[in-house]
Amino acid sequence: MIDEIKTVARRHLAADGANLSLRAVARDMGMVSSALYRYFPSRDDLLTALIIDAYNTLGDAVEAADGGIEERDDLRRRWFAVGRAIRRWALAQPSEYALIFGSPVPGYQAPRETAFAAGRTPVVLLRIIAGAPEKALDTPGPVARDLAAVVATLDIDISPTQLARGSVAWIHLFGAVSFELFGQLNNVIEARDEYFDLQLDLMADLVGLS
Amino acid sequence: MIDEIKTVARRHLAADGANLSLRAVARDMGMVSSALYRYFPSRDDLLTALIIDAYNTLGDAVEAADGGIEERDDLRRRWFAVGRAIRRWALAQPSEYALIFGSPVPGYQAPRETAFAAGRTPVVLLRIIAGAPEKALDTPGPVARDLAAVVATLDIDISPTQLARGSVAWIHLFGAVSFELFGQLNNVIEARDEYFDLQLDLMADLVGLS
DNA sequence: TGTACATCAGTGAACGCGCGTTCACTGATGTAC
DNA sequence: TGTACATCAGTGAACGCGCGTTCACTGATGTAC
DSSP states (O other), X not given: OHHHHHHHHHHHHXXXXXXXXXXXXXXXXXXXXXXXXXXXXXXXXXXXXXHHHHHHHHXXXXXXXXXXXXXXXXXXXXXXXXXXHHHHHHHHSHHHHHHHHSSOOTTOOOOTTHHHHHHHHHHHHHHXXXXXXXXXXXXXXXXXXXXXXXXXXXXXXXXXXXXXXXXXXXXXXXXXXXXXXXXXXXTTOOOHHHHHXXXXXXXXXXXXXX | OHHHHHHHHHHHHHHHTTOOOHHHHHHHTTSOGGGGGGTOSSHHHHHHHHHHHHHHXXXXXXXXXXXXXXXXXXXHHHHHHHHHHHHHHHHHSHHHHHHHHXXXXXXXXXXTTHHHHHXXXXXXXXXXXXXXXXXXXXXXXXXXXXXXXXXXXXXXXOOHHHHHHHHHHHHHHHHHHHHHHTTTTTTTOOOHHHHHHHHHHHHHHHHTOO
């Protein structure tokens, strides 16, 4: 039942953006709006559930894509598989992507519980990058300290330099997907797949994957 | 009067995100909501005006930042000035940034008139990049064709390769600002200025600015 | 096998609020003669 | 200098719609004796 509500809610997200309406969801299910309160204490809790689900299905897709590459040492290939999987997932459920990576929903504050699910995708990326050869980077002190703190919380054997390059690549990846998804490529680039691959290539160079 | 409405509307954008309410704006101005219809035929027209203004104030800031660099040949310095100006502008008016670069407002379709204002910022970036030394890049055919079409519409003497690298750097720049602004850096990187500069540096390398 | 009771999913009305937009209007200001 | 008229910014009531949330309730299903 909870699953059915979430499915319908996801359909509404797709149609109306983040303006998710409990009443509309209930209507679609042939129920009265108050009935949903048996399953979710409030609209924000439904939103939170959807956010966590989104992070998790993205995480699933990304882990599957990485796991699907037999040659574990071919880091560049794994990078491409993961990058493409992220984009494919985003294009397939744009509103869920916007929910987790788009402009924040007004008045909604994501609770702590989302953090773990949110971390799954970056972790896969960083595991790949951890295998890259060291490539010098002049990281300013304060940034180095922030990154060192991040390394400490991760169960990955990654150098500060790798993490610096990796986090930047991850941000570029996010940028590339968002730019396309939020319509900024419209009337400019039509060969979207190829353009994205071109960017993946440049990012792979940036992190030093061979 | 129109300006006052827009000013108040901007304040509301800042508070409530893109859920701009005509009634709330009117209330704030001590007017009745219907009075606004003397100035804007509909809520969407007000939104369009705000979007165009946002593009233009960003464009102003960016052009001023670039123009402020005396040594026109120091392309890397100009790149930094412009990149920082974009970020500074975004941090100063986050909701206006979200309006033009964030997830699309549900049900709102930006009219054609926004295109010119939207182009001002990328144009400044590309003028800088046009001066960079040629740096080879293997651009797939379809992408090369899309980029060639873009060059044709611009009044800039820029090579396809420079444009390819430049557009990618612009997307990364957008990604870096959005990532920070949309809260993805929270609890991860605190040294935001330095981290952003680090990214500008890597982008400048990418486009081959010396 | 049959009765009494508890559980609980879903109802329907209501509260109090929001919104965009239309429309006939008031009343002050400015213009023309 | 004074009167008649036009302009037009802003009003207020209304239409028809939306929303999240509460609350007492119905009525079917399952359980215990």
